[in-house]
Amino acid sequence: MDECLMDLFALSLGGGVVALVLMGVARLTRARYGAKWRCVIWALLCLRLIILVPSVPQVQAPVQMTVPQIDRPVAVSAAPSVTPDEGTSSPLRPDEKEEAPAITLSHIVGGVWLLGMCGVLVWSGVAHMRLRRYLRRWAVVETREEVCCRYAAQAQRLNLKRVPKLLACPGLEVPMLTGLVSPALMLPQDASPEDGLDYALLHELIHYRRRDIWLKALVMLTVSVHWFNPVMWLMVRQVDRDIELACDEMALTVLPEEERLAYGETILQAAARVHRQT
Helix, strand or coil: CCCCHHHHHHHHHHHHHHHHHHHHHHCCCCCCCCCCHHHHHHHHHHHHHHHHCCCCCCCCCCCCCCCCCCCCCCCCCCCCCCCCCCCCCCCCCCCCCCCCCCCCCHHHHHHHEEEEEEEHHHHHHHHHHHHHHHHHHHECCCHHHHHHHHHHHHHHHCCCCCCCEEECCCCCCCCCEEECCCCEEEEECCCHHCHHHHHHHHHHHHHHHHHHHHHHHHHHHHHHHHCCCHHHHHHHHHHHHHHHHHHHHCCCCHHHHHHHHHCCCCCHHHHHHHHHHH
C-alpha cells in the first residue's frame, strides 16, 4: 500500500508539472502552434496519468557459498530430540486471541483517496444521468425539413458518412453534442435558420468528427484519479479551451474566406448565451 500511494503521488506531481508547462505554452504560443496538437498531448498525458504502473522491486542475486571438501570422514551425531516446546508451535489456548491488524497511516490515506475518487465519479455520473433523463423526457426528433436539409449539407461539407441523431429540446440555449455510445446533436426548440444555424451545426459536427466528447470523458476520469491535485482541475478548463479552439481552427479550414467572419460572430454569440445561462 505504501509503495502504491507513493507511486500515485509521484505520478500526480510529475503530471501536474507537465500540465502547468502545457498551460503556459498554450497561453504564450497560441498563435504559432495548433490547438489540435495540444489536444493530442493532453490525451497522451491523461492516458499516462490513469495508467498506474507499480514499481518493480529490485531482486538481489542470491549469495553463493562454496563448501570446502573434507577428506577425512566426519562423525555424524544423532539428531537431537525435539521437544514439544522447542520444535513445534503450541496451539492457542481458548483464552488467547489473535491480534487484529493495526490500521496504519497508509490505510487511512488510501481510504481517503479511494473515497474521493468514488465521490468525483458518482458526482459526474449523476450529472450525466440527470441530463440524459431530461433529454429522454423532453427531446423530440427534429422534423423541420429546412433544418434537416441544412444539417445534411454541413455533414456533407465534412464528408461524414454517419451523423448523430438530430433532436430538438426545450430549455437549451445553444446546440450541444451529447452521448458517448449513441451521440445525439441537440438543438434548441426555437432554433431558427436565420440565427447562424448552419455554423452552429458545423461546429457541433466537427466536435463529433474529432471525438472531443471522448477526450472530455478521459479528462474527467483523470481528475477522478488525481482529485487531490489542484492542477488537474485547472487542466480541465484548459483542455475545454483547447478543444473549442481546435474545433474553430478546423471550421476555418473548411469554410470559404467570406464566411469566416460570420462563423466567428455566431460562435461568440453562442458563448455569450452560455455565459448568461451559467
